[in-house]
């Protein structure tokens with residue numbers, strides 16, 4: 464993968480920890496210039512910048528729900544870098560609650576960040592990609608988007624929506640030389656899965672062919688391949704990476 468993204472310019476949403484940080488690091492290791500967003504975690508953002516050193520990853524506080532801030536950031540990056548080649552829609556949230564305990568605001572919040580955030584950021588970046596006739600968007604989905612597993616309904620609904628958006632957008636923008644895919648991890652070492660009850664973790668490991676949860680770096684390395692020119696004939700796809708569930 465070394466140098467497979469040399470000269471590419473990437474924006475990653477939700478890069479202040481977890482999978483987003485691993486993706487930022489893997490993209491920089493492959494030679495890409497990387498900017499990432501976050502909404503609150505300043506300390507985590509600084510740790511991501513440090514994790515990407517000696518490459519110069521840059522963190523920007525901009526919620527994926529703030530369309531104006533996102534558009535401003537995208538315009539500034541395009542002006543400085545001459546364009547963006549790669550967008551990774553990674554920012555995502557969840558709450559581990561059964562439907563009966565979910566409030567309407569909980570449902571809206573998860574759908575907003577996971578679905579509307581993907582829409583708003585893609586819209587901001589696509590204008591330039593269409594003008595330059597090329598680019599790659601990688602949406603981060605989840606095993607929960609398509610499988611019958613014990614997971615919060617609003618999270619499952621949001622990730623199923625991301626898969627649908629992936630397919631429709633891939634068709635819509637293929638004529639401009641833009642690819643759109645969705646990488647759907649299973650349960651990972653930390654991040655959104657961090658507060659899972661022990662029995663849920665044990666059930667996952669028991670049913671997983673590889674008998675363990677995934678590592679952020681394992682998913683991030685595959686993400687690099689998916690957004691690289693080494694993967695030119697893949698679009699509209701959702702690829703599961705879950706150790707065999």
Ligand SMILES: NC(=O)c1ccc[n+]([C@@H]2O[C@H](COP(=O)([O-])OP(=O)(O)OC[C@H]3O[C@@H](n4cnc5c(N)ncnc54)[C@H](OP(=O)(O)O)[C@@H]3O)[C@@H](O)[C@H]2O)c1
Pocket residue numbers: 476477478479480481482483500501502503504505525526527528552553554555556576580603604605606647648649650651652653654655656657
């Ligand atoms: N961990 C897993 O087991 C797992 C499994 C399948 C799929 N995934 C997917 O992987 C992605 C990353 O999850 P993770 O586990 O790494 O979670 P995480 O550790 O909680 O990280 C989430 C990231 O998103 C950012 N974020 C949250 N709301 C945001 C907003 N409104 N605007 C911009 N950034 C925002 C967070 O930063 P701030 O808090 O600073 O905003 C943080 O950087 C998500 O899409 C998730 O659904 C994770």
